[in-house]
Amino acid sequence: MTNPVQIIAVGAAVPAWRLPASEVAAAWGRKGGRGQAAACPPDEDVLTLAADAALRALAASGLQTDIVDGLWWGTSRPPFAEGPSHSFLAAAIGLSAKSGGTLCSGSAHSGLDALVSAADAVAAGSARVALVVASDAIIPGAGTGFEERAGAGAAAFVLTNDDGAASIGARVTRTHPYLDRYRGDQEGETRDIYDGRLFREEVFLPIMRDLGAPMAALDITAWSLPDPDGRLGTTVAKQLGAGTPASAVVYAAAGDTGAAAAMLGAIAALDTAGRVGIVGFGGGRATGIVVTADRPVPGAAGLADLLAVGRPASYAEVLRARNVLVPNGETVAMAVPPQSAQLVRGADEILGLLGARCVDCGTINTPPTIHPHCISCGSSKFVLEPIARHGVVHTYVINHTMPAPFQAPLPLAVVDLDDGARVMLQVAGDGKTLEIGSEVDLVLRRYAHERGVPVYGYKCAVRATTETTEETKT
Amino acid sequence: MSWNKVAVVGGGLIKFGELFEQSYEQMASGAFDAAVSAVDKGFDPSQVEAAFVATQRGTLWGQEGIGGNTVPTAIGLAGIPCTRIENACPSGSDAFRVGAMAVASGVHDVVLVIGVEKMRDKSGDEGLLARAASGHPVYTRGETAPVLFAPFATRHMYEFGTTREMLASVAVKNHYNGARNPNAHFKNEITIEDALKSAPVCHPLHLLDCCPQTDGAAAVLLVSAERAEEFTDNPVYVAGFGVATDHPYLHEKTTFTGLRATTLAAERAYKMAGVEPSQIDSAEVHDCFTITEILDIEDLGFFEKGEGGVASLEGETSLTGRIPVNTSGGLLAKGHPIGATGVAQIVECWSQLRGQADERQVEMRNGYALQHNVGGRGSGVSVINILTTNR
Numbered sequence: 001m002t003n004p005v006q007i008i009a010v011g012a013a014v015p016a017w018r019l020p021a022s023e024v025a026a027a028w029g030r031k032g033g034r035g036q037a038a039a040c041p042p043d044e045d046v047l048t049l050a051a052d053a054a055l056r057a058l059a060a061s062g063l064q065t066d067i068v069d070g071l072w073w074g075t076s077r078p079p080f081a082e083g084p085s086h087s088f089l090a091a092a093i094g095l096s097a098k099s100g101g102t103l104c105s106g107s108a109h110s111g112l113d114a115l116v117s118a119a120d121a122v123a124a125g126s127a128r129v130a131l132v133v134a135s136d137a138i139i140p141g142a143g144t145g146f147e148e149r150a151g152a153g154a155a156a157f158v159l160t161n162d163d164g165a166a167s168i169g170a171r172v173t174r175t176h177p178y179l180d181r182y183r184g185d186q187e188g189e190t191r192d193i194y195d196g197r198l199f200r201e202e203v204f205l206p207i208m209r210d211l212g213a214p215m216a217a218l219d220i221t222a223w224s225l226p227d228p229d230g231r232l233g234t235t236v237a238k239q240l241g242a243g244t245p246a247s248a249v250v251y252a253a254a255g256d257t258g259a260a261a262a263m264l265g266a267i268a269a270l271d272t273a274g275r276v277g278i279v280g281f282g283g284g285r286a287t288g289i290v291v292t293a294d295r296p297v298p299g300a301a302g303l304a305d306l307l308a309v310g311r312p313a314s315y316a317e318v319l320r321a322r323n324v325l326v327p328n329g330e331t332v333a334m335a336v337p338p339q340s341a342q343l344v345r346g347a348d349e350i351l352g353l354l355g356a357r358c359v360d361c362g363t364i365n366t367p368p369t370i371h372p373h374c375i376s377c378g379s380s381k382f383v384l385e386p387i388a389r390h391g392v393v394h395t396y397v398i399n400h401t402m403p404a405p406f407q408a409p410l411p412l413a414v415v416d417l418d419d420g421a422r423v424m425l426q427v428a429g430d431g432k433t434l435e436i437g438s439e440v441d442l443v444l445r446r447y448a449h450e451r452g453v454p455v456y457g458y459k460c461a462v463r464a465t466t467e468t469t470e471e472t473k474t
Numbered sequence: 475m476s477w478n479k480v481a482v483v484g485g486g487l488i489k490f491g492e493l494f495e496q497s498y499e500q501m502a503s504g505a506f507d508a509a510v511s512a513v514d515k516g517f518d519p520s521q522v523e524a525a526f527v528a529t530q531r532g533t534l535w536g537q538e539g540i541g542g543n544t545v546p547t548a549i550g551l552a553g554i555p556c557t558r559i560e561n562a563c564p565s566g567s568d569a570f571r572v573g574a575m576a577v578a579s580g581v582h583d584v585v586l587v588i589g590v591e592k593m594r595d596k597s598g599d600e601g602l603l604a605r606a607a608s609g610h611p612v613y614t615r616g617e618t619a620p621v622l623f624a625p626f627a628t629r630h631m632y633e634f635g636t637t638r639e640m641l642a643s644v645a646v647k648n649h650y651n652g653a654r655n656p657n658a659h660f661k662n663e664i665t666i667e668d669a670l671k672s673a674p675v676c677h678p679l680h681l682l683d684c685c686p687q688t689d690g691a692a693a694v695l696l697v698s699a700e701r702a703e704e705f706t707d708n709p710v711y712v713a714g715f716g717v718a719t720d721h722p723y724l725h726e727k728t729t730f731t732g733l734r735a736t737t738l739a740a741e742r743a744y745k746m747a748g749v750e751p752s753q754i755d756s757a758e759v760h761d762c763f764t765i766t767e768i769l770d771i772e773d774l775g776f777f778e779k780g781e782g783g784v785a786s787l788e789g790e791t792s793l794t795g796r797i798p799v800n801t802s803g804g805l806l807a808k809g810h811p812i813g814a815t816g817v818a819q820i821v822e823c824w825s826q827l828r829g830q831a832d833e834r835q836v837e838m839r840n841g842y843a844l845q846h847n848v849g850g851r852g853s854g855v856s857v858i859n860i861l862t863t864n865r
Binding site (some may be wrong): 342343370412425 | 519604626629679
């Protein structure tokens with residue numbers, strides 16, 4: 001008898017923006033609009049969210065990234081419609097080039113597809129340490145009823161076969177071929193449910209009853225439940241004899257996070273001991289998993305802070321970031337296309353944030369491929385190593401004058417990292433709190449979207465301080 | 475003891491500005507004619523043995539790989555040897571240096587150095603600003619020209635208490651001088667208040683901290699020192715020059731309060747010319763942004779490091795100041811047609827040394843004028859030429 005699969009740590013990510021539902025309602029001439037949803041600024045997407053959550057989970061686990069055997073990633077919509085989504089994320093997290101895993105996609109159910117596949121791999125012994133990430137940033141059809149609630153976020157679990165704070169137990173799955181939310185061929189935006197009453201009475205509630213009843217018999221203390229329309233989550237919870245589901249706080253702060261919703265809702269419950277019923281839904285499938293936490297799961301407590309922050313964004317800003325509101329005229333193309341040699345040569349050093357440490361004088365040269373000789377002593381003997389991801393701003397600018405597709409304001413900073421490396425990178429956000437001496441973390445962000453695909457690199461994220469200096473910057 | 479192997483016997487420029495009505499070739503022809511007609515004893519164009527042309531980027535008017543052959547045809551001298559020099563913002567000053575070396579080597583006796591730049595054939599967005607997307611896809615993304623200098627302003631302000639008023643005083647002075655230069659792009663005077671209130675371009679730099687995008691061309695005629703008297707009784711000699719490079723990326727800099735390329739080039743130029751900074755009577759320095767002039771006047775040794783801002787605010791670099799800087803109006807007011815800039819600065823030095831700068835004329839006590847450019851990725855290229863009337 002092998003041990004049940006264990007969850008040793010979790011991590012979450014929520015993008016920087018919050019879109020008030022009232023802004024969307026007003027744009028379409030509707031009254032009201034309740035709550036808000038998390039939304040990606042132009043430099044965040046499903047991959048950067050996944051990387052943020054994964055690195056938080058790995059940090060909470062205390063494990064080194066190179067012992068992870070595989071990455072199981074679930075997202076409705078991978079960043080490359082066809083292409084190297086999984087390998088880009090694996091490289092950005094710093095996983096070994098020998099790591100395996102699977103990309104699950106195509107619907108909001110893909111998060112639990114990833115979790116189940118990873119758990120099976122650990123149970124079968126083919127992976128000793130498995131990293132599961134679910135992330136989504138749905139682009140809802142403009143003017144649809146669920147646009148107000150379509151959110152974004154990511155959740156990550158680190159699974160092993162021993163020593164976890166929580167264990168994965170019973171599992172139940174149902175399939176039923178019906179069309180709920182979908183994106184058609186060649187379409188950029190997700191269509192809403194065709195008929196809300198039809199969906200509720202003939203599809204959603206029957207499946208939830210069928211799936212939930214056997215789970216409820218297992219003395220569930222907290223639920224992570226899907227809430228496709230802002231009311232159904234509560235209805236299902238009542239049917240199952242539960243109070244407010246743990247996942248409600250995630251829906252309230254971040255909206256419907258799609259493929260990430262089930263695991264994010266679970267994280268909301270995993271900061272205390274108990275038995276959590278996790279239900280994922282979408283694409284004609286539903287899966288329930290029972291997780292028993294013997295003690296708080298490392299990393300789970302961080303979710304509340306992530307949900308509490310975020311800056312209000314206007315509907316127009318969000319539409320621009322989603323590429324729904326597009327400027328007329330030409331945009332300036334990147335000097336080298338994403339498929340070209342410079343990005344092939346530089347893939348590891350850009351995504352893995354590598355530097356070349358001079359063996360003779362210790363200076364860290366970044367990026368390595370443009371430094372055959374040390375900038376300090378001229379030596380050509382180097383050791384490649386990941387550079388530090390935390391540092392202090394030495395100087396900075398805020399660029400206000402750039403052609404499309406750039407969006408102003410764009411802050412850039414020269415940063416002295418903890419290991420002595422000096423880098424110059426874009427700064428995430430508008431730079432309003434940026435100062436000489438500001439502490440920053442280096443985070444993966446989307447630098448460009450070119451020839452239909454994303455281009456990723458690291459940016460500085462200014463650490464929140466308790467006292468923000470009120471200096472007005474132009 | 476100055477080098478003095480080469481003399482400048484003629485120099486001129488066309489009026490700088492947004493010259494939508496002129497082609498690259500027409501601008502080159504105009505500058506060449508201006509230089510020829512400025513030679514005191516007359517000059518037959520067929521005497522030009524070779525030309526060096528500075529054009530920094532043909533891509534701004536659709537010329538990916540412009541060579542040295544466009545200018546000879548444009549000025550009616552098809553067939554002469556002509557080499558295009560491209561070395562970032564110092565392209566013009568480097569073409570001058572290379573032309574001087576060609577004469578000093580004895581290969582040529584009479585050489586044309588000409589700078590021509592078409593900056594405004596494309597829209598602002600598709601022209602110079604498109605640089606935001608050039609270079610490294612991550613490490614230089616968003617790096618428009620002001621990004622190369624604004625971090626120095628931020629740090630200079632932080633370390634030395636330099637203020638936006640001090641930066642603005644540079645723009646005010648250079649516009650004052652430009653208003654007295656018939657060839658300047660801008661001929662309006664401005665106030666410190668105007669500069670402070672202008673729109674933000676790249677924090678902490680605002681619009682009037684930045685030079686404009688300007689079309690223009692300038693030319694000078696170089697001859698061997700021995701033959702100078704055939705052309706003029708008032709020759710100006712090349713006293714010395716210095717060139718230096720620094721790392722091309724900003725994160726490779728060890729300091730953000732000065733430009734190492736300028737410091738190194740200055741050491742070399744002063745040594746070759748046998749002069750001290752205190753002997754320079756007038757200087758045309760690279761003021762693509764106000765902060766750049768403040769860095770320059772410190773890096774060139776006119777003021778102690780950190781004191782350039784106060785010195786500018788107190789008028790020490792004005793026409794009547796201790797060391798007049800950018801009497802032509804500089805890049806800020808005269809304009810910055812990149813390849814033409816260095817050559818036009820030489821023309822201004824030549825005029826000042828010969829006492830022909832009219833309203834802008836400053837007192838020549840020692841007979842030395844200095845010309846300086848700095849630029850390129852990471853502001854890592856600097857060229858300095860020192861001219862003199864002392865034989």
